[in-house]
Amino acid sequence: MMDMPLAETTFAFVDVETTGLHPHGGDRVCEIAVIRCVGDREVARLVSLINPGRPISPAAARVNGLADAQLCGQPSFADVAPRVLALLRDAVFVAHNAPFDLRFLDTELVRLGYDAIDNPTIDTLELARACYRLASYGLGNLAAQLGIAVNGAHRALADAMTTRRLLAHLIRDLGAERLGDLTPSQGTLPSHVTLPAPMRQALRERRRLYLRYLSSEGPTERWVEPLGVTTRSQRLYLVAFCHLRQEHRTFRLDRIVAMHLDGEDDA
Secondary structure, X not given: OOOOEHXXXXXXXEEEEEOOOXXXXXXXXXXXXXXXXXXXXXXXXXXXXXXXXXXXXXXXXXXXXXXXXXXXXXXXXXXXXXXXXXXXXXXXXXXXXXXXXXXXXXHHHHHOOOOOOOOOEEEHHHHHHHHOOOOOOOHXXXXXXXXXXXXXXXXXXXXXXXXXHHHHHHHHHHOOOEHHHOXXXXXXXXXXXXXXHXXXXXXXXXXXXXXXXXXXXXXXXXXXXXXXXXXXXXXXXXXXXXXXXXXXXXXXXXXXXXXXXXXXXXX
């Protein structure tokens, strides 16, 4: 598949809006957009508000502008799941900060008895970090810096469309012609690397992980929600949402001195 010309590759550009940041704490998807393309040609799309069955947190509402009243009477995720899966079938999953979207979608799908998503994935956030040198790699800032037209922001369709345009810029600026030209820039793990068992399990099951970590400020203890592992400058990093700092952070694996899964002992 890595030899597939990008002009013939099927992509699914995805964005979800959510009631909060923590699917394992009960937060849910409240809006979804999936744009299916072959090369640069759109062939199908799904855009839908979702009734999450719970209130939107004030912080999330400030970001996406959605209100509980807008979601009453909307379809549940169970209602749209078959269409979502049909649009993702045999496609490369593309999102900005893809682990966030995957974490929520996997939680919703597994709750319904479906398998977690295992599509090949392109994270435009990591790809942009490898391609450009900017102060911020947020989707809005990248669009502004690259002159990408944005029709709204922090709504599912607008962000999925911006991600699609961003990938087109990245393909051009990287000189990529085949799918395999994009994946090395995202820090694919060397085949000989074996992650610690608690970390592998946390990533696989989307579970919280306790870390004792040697930061630049000294030893710290924190809970994180692992999103993925990447390589930068020959070092391994865990990408995770950090509950201590309430934001996404990266953690050098060689600075993690202890870890354990939520509800289990140190390992």
